Amino acid sequence: VWSAAANSLTLISQGEDPVAAFEEAQAQIAAAIEIVQSTETIVGVPGSYQSTVGCENDWDPACEATFMENQGDGIYTLTVDVPAGDYEFKFALNGSWDENYGADGERDGANIVLSLAEDTTVTFVFNRNNNVGTFVLADRVIGLPGSHQDEAGCESDWDPACPATLFSAAGDGTYTLTLTLPAGDYEYKVAMNGSWGENYGADGERDGANIALSLGEETEVTFTFDPATNVVTDSVNN
Template sequence: MKTFNIIAFALLFALLGGACSKDETKLIAVPKAGASLQASVSSIVLTKEHADETALVLQWKPADFGFQAAVTNILQVGVKGKNFEGAREVALTAGDSSYSFTTLELNTLLLAMELPVDEATDLELRLKSTISPTFTELYSNVLPLSATPYAAISFLYVPGAYQGWAIETAESLISPTSNGVYTGIIYFPEGDLEFKVTTQRSWDAAYGDDGAGRISLTASGNIRAPKPGNLELTVNTNENTISFKDHSWGIVGDAAAGWENDIDMRYDNSAQLWRATVELKAGPMKFRKNRDWGTNYGGANGILNGDNIVIAEAGTYHVVLDLENGKYSLTRK
């Protein structure tokens, strides 16, 4: 009986000793504290005139995971009150303890978040620190930042077979706020559907077809429009994607080629106007979108409305449709 008790006690001691050893190992690996983050300013109004100047400097003391390890840091920028849901992330170089934004870099980041321009938005900043996927991330203290971005239009260019591959005269795609999403409308004739997308009016950096609606600066193949006609292109350089959809305006009516036969207009991306030079007869006409009566305009005295436009005298006309301002013009040559 005494022998049994001794054996039982020894087993219990071994189990307790083993448990203590494991607990001690876990304690060594338990993280201690996230990074300590500081910013040079808590409020900033960005202006285009200072685009190349330093706007924001962040400094930090590294997170302490309880032992020596290589730490990877990511800066998170989110709208205040959203608990960093949908926050923008900036990967930071391992080993660095500071990071600087120029005005242009910070403005680009804020516009990519679709923040209103010329208006202050309350933001929050923090560092996410990791050492391995098997360890829980550590987060720094949260810093407030009131930031006011400015409007910044940027362009991409689309040289292709539709215009003889001339980079100097290629149509442009526009990003009104430089948030990485560019749109434009291009007319592709039958048989001239291939093109590329360039960052400047040069061939130094050109996006090619990377398959399945994706584009890449390293892809050599030409991008191809899905069909001829007026198409609206959307290029997202944040996700390296391209998409197409129908977007056309035409002239219909007794003054043109009838009420169901559209004379296609061409879109001028730089001026954001639809244009056509056409032979018109005396009689009524209208503009309609995508060869359908769901969206159509007539007008009088250069102002768009629902009435028919009446052509008083036959001839060759230069027609301009300004949808942004609700106007049109008819100039007889």
């Protein structure tokens, strides 16, 4: 509230229209009150990219332009067009820094790095079930459909478009996805761009066999996809 008022005074001192400045302050204050009164968890994606997508400032957890959409089952997404550049971001809850998550879902954790060689449509994904967040790029959306998905926050199994099981770029040409799964026997494949039109199974074979994964106890599993070979591996079997 006080920052909104201070911003309006700053604008007036710089020769801006006083009426317009205070109307902007009122809008910011109203938005802050709405966040406080809301019973639904609001997830934002503050970072150094925000000023490029409509926010007044970077690293603003209360900017509505970078609030995520609740997809249900604890999954939140935000899709924005980001210009080429090197950025960092985190996930913040309810418009403040009081509760925020960085790399590997760690509370108050390290910033997550986003490097774009060209202007790119970026989808940020946050899983409230484990507080792990990531991002996917529009030119290469890679999913991990399988019988494990309902345990990972998806509405149903074998869904190639579920945001909770999308890979993110590892920075070395490969893509990774880390999930914590309960004990059980599962099968999975890799599917491209949210559909079954292009999918890869065992040994990187297109439309190939499902890959088996057996867990004797709850386990954190990291899946790695290499687009050069279309082979997907996991940290349990490989």
